[in-house]
Amino acid sequence: MSRVLIIESSARQQDSVSRQLTQQFIGQWQAAHPADPITVRDLATDPVPHLDSHLLGGWMKPAEQRTDIEKASLERSNQLTDELLAADVLVLAAPMYNFAIPSTLKAWLDHVLRAGLTFKYTDTGPQGLLVGKRAYVLTARGGLYAGGTNDHQEPYLRQVLAFIGIHDVTFIHAEGLNMGGDFQEKGLNQAKARLAQVA
Ligand SMILES: Cc1cc2nc3c(=O)[nH]c(=O)nc-3n(C[C@H](O)[C@H](O)[C@H](O)COP(=O)(O)O)c2cc1C
Structure with missing residues (x-):
């Protein structure tokens, strides 16, 4: 059994492409692993404070x-961290906002x-503590960025997750969504097809 944690971050609900991808992921995962628990944390409806x-x-x-307020703040952070520590599979839905996440x-x-919880400092530098986990990152972007030097999402998230x-991180990009013509349909269909293959 694997525990799946989905992090939604699109500010949109109805028309969100990244949410369409997470819905597809959930459907695929449930079909293949019906007993696996899936937790969805929606940062749009339940934002965490800075x-x-x-x-x-x-x-x-x-x-x-x-102080009481410090305890409450720490408790919230602990809850988010515990959720991540408990997960075997992490899914990040990441729309591109202003060239970033x-x-x-x-x-x-x-x-x-x-x-001390998700990484630690050692004599040879920082070491990640989330061993044996897998991640999928489902992005949605108005333009085309994959593989180019303007893609600040994938390199950043790869670094943070590796840290x-x-x-073991798989990126699926739905791109060209705001470019008009048949770009939107093509970008979405390609992402859905790739997701169907890899997850
Ligand atoms: C505030 C905002 C900023 C955006 N910035 C970018 C951007 O820098 N580059 C880009 O390609 N698309 C940008 N977009 C377009 C979104 O990435 C695109 O609409 C995507 O589908 C959003 O994800 P969602 O459909 O899950 O909400 C932006 C959209 C919004 C609302």
Whole structure:
């Protein structure tokens, strides 16, 4: 049995392409592994706060010195991290916003990159602690970026995931969605076909 964690980050619900891809992923996964639990965390409807002095202050302090607000902030971060630690398969839905990932997804990453929990510092440098996990990243983009130097999503997410120990990462890009003509249909169909093959 594998536990699947899906992170949604499109601000759109109805017309979101990345959500169409996660729905396809869920359908495929359930058909192949009906007993596997799937958790969906929607950062649009349930956003996580940006890092602030309460959270960072609480992280650094011994437990008995934390204020109530620091404890509550840390508790939220712990919950997000526990969810990730429990997952065997991570699916990140990542629309492209202004050449990067949505700030909601960045905020989530800021909560789960936790020294001592998801990575640790060693004499030879940082070491990821999430061993044996697999990730799928489902992007949706208005233009065409895959494989080019303007793609700041894939290299960034590969680095972040590798940092916490997730090296088995498959990217599926739905591209050209805002380019008119038949680009949108082609981009979506290609992404769906690839997803059908790999997941
Ligand atoms: C605020 C905003 C910023 C965007 N920035 C870019 C961008 O920099 N490059 C691009 O190719 N598409 C950009 N787009 C288009 C989206 O990537 C595209 O609409 C994609 O389908 C969004 O994902 P979704 O369908 O899951 O919501 C942007 C869209 C929005 C709403």
